[in-house]
Each structure stands twice: as structure tokens, then as C-alpha cells.
Amino acid sequence: MKTILTAAQTREADRYTIETTPIASIDLMENASLAFVTVFMQLYPDKNTQVLICCGTGNNGGDGLAIARLLQEHSYDGVAVWIARFSERESDEFATNVARLYNTPIPITEFFTGDELPAIRQRVVIDALLGSGLNKPLQGDWLRMVEHINQAGKPIVAVDIPTGLRADGMLPQEEPTIQAHHVISFQRPKLSFFFPESANAVERFHVVDIGLNEPFIEKLPSDFKLIESSDIQQIYRNRKPFSHKGTYGHALIIAGDTNTLGAALLACGACLYSGAGLTSACIPPTGLTALNAHLPEVMYCTEEELLTMWDRFDAIGIGPGLGQRISLLEDCMAHTHKPMVVDADALTFLSQNKGLVDGLPKHSILTPHMKEFDRLFGAHDSWWDRVQTAREQAMALQLIILLKNQYTFIALPDGNVLINPTGNPAMASGGMGDVLTGMLTAFLAQGYPPRDAAILACYLHGAAGDRLATDSGMAVVPARQLIQAIPSTFGNLFPPH
Numbered sequence: 001m002k003t004i005l006t007a008a009q010t011r012e013a014d015r016y017t018i019e020t021t022p023i024a025s026i027d028l029m030e031n032a033s034l035a036f037v038t039v040f041m042q043l044y045p046d047k048n049t050q051v052l053i054c055c056g057t058g059n060n061g062g063d064g065l066a067i068a069r070l071l072q073e074h075s076y077d078g079v080a081v082w083i084a085r086f087s088e089r090e091s092d093e094f095a096t097n098v099a100r101l102y103n104t105p106i107p108i109t110e111f112f113t114g115d116e117l118p119a120i121r122q123r124v125v126i127d128a129l130l131g132s133g134l135n136k137p138l139q140g141d142w143l144r145m146v147e148h149i150n151q152a153g154k155p156i157v158a159v160d161i162p163t164g165l166r167a168d169g170m171l172p173q174e175e176p177t178i179q180a181h182h183v184i185s186f187q188r189p190k191l192s193f194f195f196p197e198s199a200n201a202v203e204r205f206h207v208v209d210i211g212l213n214e215p216f217i218e219k220l221p222s223d224f225k226l227i228e229s230s231d232i233q234q235i236y237r238n239r240k241p242f243s244h245k246g247t248y249g250h251a252l253i254i255a256g257d258t259n260t261l262g263a264a265l266l267a268c269g270a271c272l273y274s275g276a277g278l279t280s281a282c283i284p285p286t287g288l289t290a291l292n293a294h295l296p297e298v299m300y301c302t303e304e305e306l307l308t309m310w311d312r313f314d315a316i317g318i319g320p321g322l323g324q325r326i327s328l329l330e331d332c333m334a335h336t337h338k339p340m341v342v343d344a345d346a347l348t349f350l351s352q353n354k355g356l357v358d359g360l361p362k363h364s365i366l367t368p369h370m371k372e373f374d375r376l377f378g379a380h381d382s383w384w385d386r387v388q389t390a391r392e393q394a395m396a397l398q399l400i401i402l403l404k405n406q407y408t409f410i411a412l413p414d415g416n417v418l419i420n421p422t423g424n425p426a427m428a429s430g431g432m433g434d435v436l437t438g439m440l441t442a443f444l445a446q447g448y449p450p451r452d453a454a455i456l457a458c459y460l461h462g463a464a465g466d467r468l469a470t471d472s473g474m475a476v477v478p479a480r481q482l483i484q485a486i487p488s489t490f491g492n493l494f495p496p497h
């Protein structure tokens with residue numbers, strides 16, 4: 001897992017690296033600029049691409065100037081630089097790079113006001129106006145220049161962070177920023193990239209290593225950690241020789257009502273395809289034909305049968321499409337003490353009966369989307385506040401709160417918030433949450449601790465969606481299709497020996 005830093009911690013890591021490694025600040029800037037250029041050249045390999053680089057006079061601007069010089073050295077002949085001289089201050093590294101740039105043929109235009117800026121004719125704009133040093137909202141000349149660049153309608157590649165976007169903390173809904181198509185960020189993605197409020201500022205981001213001291217960074221205190229594929233490799237256990245269905249647990253999905261049986265089928269299907277040894281479905285009798293037809297591997301269990309069967313199940317997932325059958329949640333809580341997965345209608349019921357949440361088995365996994373979360377824990381105006389509440393509640397209630405988002409936040413009882421990097425907008429369709437519930441239940445049934453089950457399910461759910469969207473080019477990924485892609489996604493990540 002990678003620790004995500006605040007802007008202040010990044011400055012600390014920067015300072016520490018310069019103090020303890022034989023590297024000067026100007027050389028660190030050169031590293032960063034070179035790393036940026038390497039990715040930029042993959043994005044725009046045509047060396048005839050006309051590039052406008054807009055620079056401020058701090059270190060972000062210094063990066064921009066070094067990038068201009070390096071692109072020119074790599075035979076990009078159509079590079080031009082604008083310098084926004086809206087402040088009297090300039091950083092030392094900026095000044096050094098201006099002097100270096102004057103030794104090249106690159107045209108430089110300086111602006112002292114944001115009024116009457118010339119039309120942008122280049123094909124691509126690089127945004128190096130302001131970086132992580134941002135300390136107030138954009139206004140005046142800065143705002144005019146940023147709006148001018150956005151309105152030019154050209155692809156924008158931001159250096160480190162789009163100008164105007166805060167790296168961490170609460171993001172106002174309407175704050176103006178550069179609207180970047182790509183952000184090439186240094187050492188770590190910024191925390192704000194994972195919050196929906198940054199959607200206009202960041203379309204895609206890439207992270208490049210610039211040589212900051214990694215052991216130092218990993219020791220910095222941070223509540224936020226980014227999940228990596230290596231974590232999944234560590235957690236996942238391959239199926240063993242001589243194992244049998246009993247080895248992989250018995251999962252129970254309590255879901256569906258007469259008119260909402262699809263949710264139950266999706267959760268059961270995902271549970272089956274995620275490797276539970278046995279899957280039972282407690283659905284209404286009206287759904288039996290559909291269950292037998294669609295998922296013959298899944299066993300049917302009536303509400304009456306449940307009364308004597310609670311002990312047989314290794315894990316329970318409850319909620320998708322449960323409708324009028326919601327009283328089953330209280331039965332379930334009365335009879336099982338193992339961590340369970342609580343989703344959809346079961347979350348709504350908890351929000352209507354707030355006292356119940358305290359009675360959930362410790363380390364149960366709640367999977368709310370934004371509205372379900374706010375119904376449970378109160379309305380929030382920003383995702384930053386919502387995530388803070390998730391963190392506090394996960395600690396207070398000793399639950400795992402999986403706050404669904406393009407990048408799902410997993411708030412753990414120990415106060416850590418894990419960010420899942422997989423998933424994409426093609427997955428934004430009905431039934432995806434039901435699939436996640438099925439996957440979580442399957443991993444719990446297989447004996448993974450709840451924290452690991454949450455990490456595995458979130459990562460693989462998103463990874464399956466990414467494979468379908470990227471490799472198969474699907475603009476929309478239906479939930480049923482995702483279920484079928486689960487086993488091959490495992491196979492891809494963990495090829496059998």
C-alpha cells in the first residue's frame with residue numbers, strides 16, 4: 001500500500017530528500033521534469049506536436065520551464081512558453097530555469113496581466129502555472145488566464161496538479177481550476193484526485209517517481225493508503241490441491257423480494273463466481289424458478305428453514321432487493337455473531353432504526369453508496385466531510401464502512417482509510433452494488449478476514465470492470481457481464497502455477 005500525502009507532507013519529503021541525499025533542489029526539479037516528459041512523450045509521440053507551456057513563477061512554473069527545454073532537446077520543435085508574471089516573487093529554481101531557457105530558441109512571452117491574452121493555436125497546453133503551493137482560490141489575473149486556457153478547448157496536461165485544485169482537504173463544489181485531460185503527478189497522486197469534486201479538474205492521472213525518499217514517505221503519518229496490485233498478490237490464496245467445496249465455505253445471501261429478485265440473482269451469481277464453496281439463497285418462493293433456471297449451482301433456502309440453519313453458514317450477505325422481507329435483518333443479527341455484509345435495503349432499514357447498527361457483529365462490512373451513507377450518518381455537503389465521518393464511525397462502531405465511489409473508500413476500525421484504485425465510469429449501472437455484496441460474502445465465506453475480504457472484493461470488482469472496459473472496449477459494463485468476468489480476472493492476476 002502506498003501512503004497518500006498532504007501537500008505539507010510532500011514539502012516535508014522534498015526537504016528531507018534534499019537534506020539527506022546528495023541532490024540539490026534544482027536537480028530534483030530536473031528529475032521531476034524528465035519524469036513528466038517521459039510520460040508526455042508516450043501521450044503525444046508525434047514530435048511535430050505544437051505545445052504551449054504556461055508557467056507561473058514558483059516551482060511548478062520552474063518545472064514547466066525545464067519541461068520546455070527537455071522537450072526541445074527531444075526534438076519537439078513547436079514548443080512555446082508563456083510566463084504569468086502576476087506576482088513579484090519567483091523561486092530560485094524558477095530563476096535558474098529561466099536563465100537556462102534563454103540559451104534555447106524557445107519563444108517566451110511574458111504576461112503581467114490576464115487581460116487580452118492571445119488566442120492559443122498550439123495543439124496541446126501544458127499547465128505549469130501553480131502546483132501544490134496553492135494556498136487560496138484563483139482570482140484576478142490568474143483566474144482570467146485559467147479560464148482563457150480552458151476555453152481554448154485544447155487538451156491540457158497538468159504538471160503535478162491542475163492549477164487551482166487543492167491537493168487535500170475539503171474541495172468546494174464550484175472552485176475554478178484548470179480542466180486537465182491528463183495530470184502527471186509527482187511521486188504520489190494527490191488525495192483530492194480520489195474525490196468526486198475533482199472530476200472537472202482531473203480526467204486521468206499518471207504518477208511518476210521523482211526520487212523522493214520512499215522510506216521517509218512511508219513513515220509519515222497518514223490516514224489514507226492507496227491499495228496496489230501487490231497487496232492483492234499478498235492477500236489472495238490460490239486454491240489448494242485436494243481441496244473440495246467444503247474448503248471454501250458456505251455463503252448465504254439473503255436478498256430479493258417478489259419484484260426485486262434480480263438483485264438477489266446478481267448477488268448470488270457474484271458469490272458463486274468469486275469462489276464460495278457453496279452458495280445458498282434465501283429468496284421468496286416466487287423466485288425459485290428463476291433461481292433454478294439462472295443459477296442451478298445455488299441452493300434455495302426458505303425463511304422457515306433458516307430458523308434451524310444459521311450455524312451452517314460461514315458468511316452472510318444481506319440486503320440487495322430485500323424489500324418487505326427486511327425483518328430478516330433482525331433475525332440474522334439475533335442468530336449470528338460472525339461479521340456479515342450489509343447492503344442496500346438492509347442499510348436503509350438501519351438508517352430508520354439507528355439503534356440497531358450498534359448490534360451488528362464487530363467488523364461487519366457496510367457497503368453504502370453516497371445516499372445510503374448520508375441516510376445512515378447524516379447529510380454531508382462534501383465528500384471530504386463524508387469520508388471523515390466514515391472514518392470516525394468505522395472506529396466508533398468497529399465496522400468496516402465501504403463508501404462506494406469511482407474510487408471506493410474503505411474505512412477500517414483502526415482509523416485507516418484505504419482507497420481502491422480500480423473501477424471506471426463504464427461500471428456506473430444498476431446491479432453493480434449487488435455484485436460487490438456477493439463478492440464480499442464469498443471472500444468472507446472462504447475465511448478471509450473482513451479487512452482482506454473488503455480489499456480483495458473492491459479491487460477485483462473494479463479490475464473486472466476495467467478489463468471489460470479497456471480490453472474488450474465496452475462503453476458500458478452490465479453487472480451480469482461483470483460477474484462472468486470475475487474468474488478470468490482472478491486468473492489474469494494470479495495465473496495457476
Ligand SMILES: NC(=O)C1=CN([C@@H]2O[C@H](COP(=O)(O)OP(=O)(O)OC[C@H]3O[C@@H](n4cnc5c(N)ncnc54)[C@H](O)[C@@H]3O)[C@@H](O)[C@H]2O)[C@@H](O)CC1
Pocket residue numbers: 010011013014028029032056057058059060061062063087091129130131132133134135136137138139142159160161186210212
Ligand atoms: N517534491 C516536491 O515538492 C517537488 C515539487 N516540485 C514542484 O513544485 C511545486 C510546488 O511549488 P511551490 O511551492 O513553489 O508553489 P507553486 O509553484 O505551486 O506556487 C507558487 C506560489 O504561488 C503563490 N500562490 C498560491 N496560491 C495562489 C493563488 N491562488 N493565486 C496566486 N498565487 C498563489 C504561493 O505563494 C506559492 O508559493 C509542485 O507542485 C511541483 O510542481 C518539483 O519541482 C519537484 C519536487
Ligand SMILES: [K+]
Pocket residue numbers: 060127128129130131158159160161162163
Ligand atoms: K499545474
